Amino acid sequence: MAARDPAALREAIARHAGPLHRIAWRMTGDSHEAEDIVQEAMLRLWNHAPRLAARHPAGSGAASTLRLSGWLKRVVTNLAIDRLRLARRVSGEDVPERADDTPLADVRIEADQGDGSTRALVMALPERQRAAIVLTYYEDLPNGEAAAAMDMNIKAFESLLHRARAGLRQAFAAQGDAR
Amino acid sequence: MSGVDHDDGAPIAPGSPLARVLDDFAVPALPAGFADRVLAAAEARPSPLPELRRSGGGGGRGQGRGWRLGRRMAIGAIGFGALATAAAATGLLDRFDLPAVPSPEKVWASITGKEAAPVPAAAPVVPPPADPEPAALAPVRIEGRIDTPEELGEAFRRIDEVRQGRVEARRQIIDSRIESEIERRRAAGLPLPTPEEEARVRQRIEDARTRREGLVAERIEARREELLQRVESGEGLTREDIARPLRDDARALERAGRLERLRRMTPQQRREALRQLPADERRELIEAWRQRRAGRLDGETAATASTPAPERPEASPAPEPQTSQFGTPGDPSAAAAPL
The missing domain is CATH 1.10.1740.10 (RNA polymerase sigma factor, region 2, helix turn helix motif)
Structure with a gap:
């Protein structure tokens, strides 16, 4: 290369x-x-x-x-x-001056419940929390490597990951309550 | 809010409801021609610009920084050393009274163990010229009243000693001024006087000094004769009796100097300078000028017996002296005769 x-x-x-x-x-x-x-x-x-x-x-x-x-x-x-x-x-x-006819987030969550409720859950997270979940849960990176990928020290990353999981659980619970 | 878990931030356990939902987040595959597209973009992209700073010769970033820092420190040390050497060589440290650098002779003497060669004695430093007035009032101690000719002679002898010192100091001042002027002209690249011209100037100065001292000596002789008569008649003289005329003559000297300065001015400058003087001083100065002029005219009248009369249109001083009348050259020593 x-x-x-x-x-x-x-x-x-x-x-x-x-x-x-x-x-x-x-x-x-x-x-x-x-x-x-x-x-x-x-x-x-x-x-x-x-x-x-x-x-x-x-x-x-x-x-x-x-x-x-x-x-x-x-x-x-x-x-x-x-x-x-x-x-x-x-x-x-x-x-926009005209009324936005795109569905609101909760409406979109309901609409995507069948095939995309997960996507809505992840997308509802702030971007850094979302990155923490993507790297550790989906890519199965150790915390150290994930922290390095985000230019963070390990303690700060673990705190971020903790908040991300909590947010995800609360959103998931809210989804269940809505159903 | 929810009754999910007690620790919301705990890891997501596999097989849990949340994990099952998250696992549904499937990702579409990359398009087939993705690699070709990236390669085409890579070919189209211009090669990167070279780095602005050297990365340190293949070493790590910290290593390069270390080399740069070391180089700067070396440059700083060498620069400081050069400045210190230059300061020592030019004698700047001695000027600031920093006895930091010994002379090469001392260093050599400390190495060889021999005494350093004695430094040739510097030229005798001429003491700074004494102020004429304090010199004139130099302490001549007189114990008690002077009431005998011997005591008076002793007083005159002391006064003569002081006068002789003053004369010598003046001669040294004149010599040093001539030397410094010649040195200045040499440094400025101006033409220097020939030895004959220099000797002529010195001779002229010496003649003026001799003439002035002759006049002064006459006055002193007359004054001393008067004092001697007072002592012989039984009167006791005090220090003030002898010193007072000196003070008067010192003032006369100062006045003569002023007149000489005024004489060298242009008529406009002279008029302006006189206008700026206090009224008393102006009157005193004009009166001195009148006396000086009258004395000179008397001397010239006496001299006409043997010499042709000089061309002088005014026969008597003007009743109200104009400032331009100070332009007539005169002998400064006539009014500068002390005691």
Whole structure:
């Protein structure tokens, strides 16, 4: 990859794109956004490969500590959080003049109860709590690796994860009560 | 709110209702041409710009920072050393009275164990010129009243000693001024006087001094004769009797200096300077000028017996002196004769 070999990039995509796409999709809930995020992450790997190779020369101890999947997951998580925050800022400022005929959140939850109540549960979480649930529950990452993917120390991440689980349980209970 | 779990933040147990719901969150697969699309984007994307800062020669980030820090510290130490060496070499430390750097002779003497060669004695420092008035009033101790010619002679001898010191100090001041002026002209690249010109200037100064001292000596002689007659007639003299005329003459000297300064001014400057003086001083100055002018005219009248009369249109001083009349050159020593 550091030698700008497209075959190496193709191999990296084949190996890492699936898990990265899962994270991005569960974070954003949008397949186009998720594909864009994964593509951007792979392109950043393509650009940073020479620098990464220089810092972690082959055969050295630094190379053994480099976990490419961890680096990519951190990039994807940060990109997803950034896009969610950007979308919230942009959509929150524009108030449509005509009545918005899209269904409200609770209506959408009811409508998606059959096939998408889980998605609504996860999407109702704040983005960082959502990332914590995605990384630990769905990707089954240890807390340490998940904290590294979110650029947090372990204690702060555990606190965040605790709040995320509590929020999820409360939303799940609220869903059950609504039914 | 809910009766789910007591610890809402506990891990989600597999098989629990919440876990079963969460497991339903299925993810669609990536499209088939995703890799080709990324590769095409990678090919289209320009290669990244080089880093703005060197990363430290392949080492870690901290290592590069360490090298940079060390290099800065080395540059700072070398720079400080160069500045300190330059300061010591130029004698700046001695100027600020910092006895930090010994001279090379001392260092060599400490190495070889020999005494350092004695430093050649510096040129005798000329004492700063004494103020003329205090010098004139130099302490000449007189015990009790002077009522015998011997005591008076002793007093005159002491006064002469002081006068001789003053004369010597003046000569040294003149020499040092000439030297400093020559040095200044040499530093400024101005033409220097030839030895003949310098000797001529010195001779002119010496002539003026001799003439002035001759006049002064005449006055002193007359004054001493008068004092001696007073002592011989049985009168006891005090220190004030001798010193008072000195004070008067000191004032006369100052007045003569003022007149000389005024004489060198342009008529406009002189008029303005006179206008700015207090009325008393202005009157005193004008009166001194009149006396000086009258004395000079008397001297010239006496001299006409043997020499042709100089061209001088005014035969007597003007009743109301104009400031421009101070432009007539005169002999400063005529009014500057002490005692």
